[in-house]
Amino acid sequence: MDDAVYKHINIVGTSIESIEGAIEGAVAKAAETVKNISWFEVVDIRGHIDGAKVTHYQVGVKLGFRLD
Template identity: 40%
Template sequence: MSKTFEIIERVGISNESNSDAVKKVVMEANTEGGVSWFEVVEQRGRVTQDEKIEYQVTVKIGRKINA
C-alpha cells in the first residue's frame, strides 16, 4: 500500500515568538485535515510602526491525501 502526501506552504505570524507563530500556523492547517509533519523553512521578523516585534515563519506542511 502506497502513501501519498501533499505539501502546502504557509506563513505564520505572532507577536509572541517564532515558536508561537509555528504553532498557530500548524494548528490552523490541522483543522483542514490531519497534519503528518511540518518543516520550518524560514524565520524572520520585523519591527512594527508602534515598535513591537512581529515574528514570521514560513512552514511546509505535509498532509496525507486519500489516493
C-alpha cells in the first residue's frame, strides 16, 4: 500500500427519517464536490422534538478524504 495524505472536514447532515438517513445524505452531498472520500466519523447527534415525538435528526459528521 502506498503512503497517502488525508484531510478531514466537518459537515452536518439532516433527515426527517433517521440518523442513518442524515449520515447518508451528508456523505452523498459532500461526494458531489469532494473527491476520494474514504471514511466518516459521527461526532455528534442532535434532534428536534415536537409533542414528545422526534421529528428531525441532525448529525455532525467528520469526513476523511485522500489528497491527490
